[in-house]
Amino acid sequence: MALFAFATHLVTPVLNTAEEGGFHPPSIDEFFPDALLFEGTPFEMNRIMIIRVIMMVVLLVLFWLGTRKMRVVPTRGQSLTEMALDFVRVNIAEDLLGKVDGRRFLPILMSIFFTILAFNITGIIPFFNIGVSATIGLPLVLAIVAYVTFIYSGIKKSPGNFFKNSLFPAGVPWPLYIIVTPIEFFSTFVLRPVTLTLRLLMNMIVGHLLLVLFFSATWFFLFEADGIMKAFGVGTFVVGFAFTLFEILVAFLQAYIFTILTGVYIQLALAEEH
Template identity: 65%
Template sequence: MTQAATFLATAASSDDSSFHPPSITDFFPPAIFFEGTPFEMTRITFAQLLATLAVVVIFWLGTRRMTMVPGRFQSIVEMGLDFVRVNIAHDLLGRKDGTRFLPILTTMFFMILFMNLTGVIPGINIAGTGVIAVPLLLAVVAYVTFIYAGIKKSPKNFFKNSLFPSGVPPALYIIVTPLELLSTFIIRPVTLTLRLLMNMIVGHLMLVLFFSATQFFIVTLGGWWTVLGAGTLAFGFAFTLFEILVAFLQAYVFTILTAVYIQLAVAEEH
């Protein structure tokens, strides 16, 4: 293995037939359409538009002619909608508040899910959520939503109860209040953004590493190196399945945390 590592390091430093591992530059791709214009589109923006179009088309086709006895496609769409409605919105917020915030939670879940899934689509191979703009925008939406929910529920006491929780001795507020400010109003949007962003970045880098190594071993080196290529190919396919699971889990975690923050904001003590 040491000889193999040495060989790969030497090959990677050569100019011809070299191994090019993935890097953070993958997330700054060149323009593919309308270069130099306000409508410049890279592979990532194309993935984002494709995911958005897919969400719109799927739900339009699945709901435009709904029947009492749903067909297979309508059933799949309804199952997706019911998953968010029952397992996230109503389960955490109750029927009244869950129905009230259901549109934004549903949009958030499926937007993240479809943009995450572009990372495993051949030819695109990068998640639409792999640049900070999308996770940050979604985190800001979640942030504004739970603050709005809290103010709407208790206009006078929301910030007071958030920063000065009941049951704490007044002398400890000098410690508790800065911590509550940090955890509630600063750390929440930051962690929402970074959790989604980092998972998509790491997933992309791992997939590219496996499949680029496969191409290098089998096509460039050949010979007995194809054995290692078969191994990296198998790992690549296994990690692709794992990334599909991660795409779903990250959409679920982001949406359920948003619902939890809303639930905390509309709690009776506020």
């Protein structure tokens, strides 16, 4: 029962058994909750915004605690912090961009990775119950940051040739530029930020809806269904718990994929042909 109690807190319940009864499937309306603070003002905050603020404070506090007293022989907290930072530095920044450019762009890559990871993992934290990167605002802002960094990198590296080489690849017969250039423009300057946004957004939306579906079905079968139907609650609980573990993996993978694609785009902008 303790395990079930924990699992039922992983998602926002969509059953209203006391008033209506029956099974109610998850709704997209959960991603647009009512305002809780400063309603009607430019600073209006709903549950999702409050969770974002909480998680950002948690991130800042954790990294401050892990780095405030750096020692040659690290403490346990310093070691964990260094492991986390080295993961992004070694496996993404320096692996893609080399040591010089890797360190140059490390702050932005680090910020993107840990922001997404923290905002994704809230989907399985009890009482938060929703990945707060599952509304378009955050993925879009981060995609714009990645996009601006990509363009800045290219212009900084080669002010006169970045757009020319991006839109008119070398080695293509000039009549084919009529076809190639629009394709290159769309894929490079339009599709990249769109795909970054939608990949993160849709993965987190689908993950949340699946968790709500399985755990609300578990509640329905165990506490409202009759007879043999109650047995289905065991199956939906097991699948829901498995999806909870899978959602942890997805939270990490989406942060990793978003960050590594940002690094790849920067690498392409810094390529010699630009």
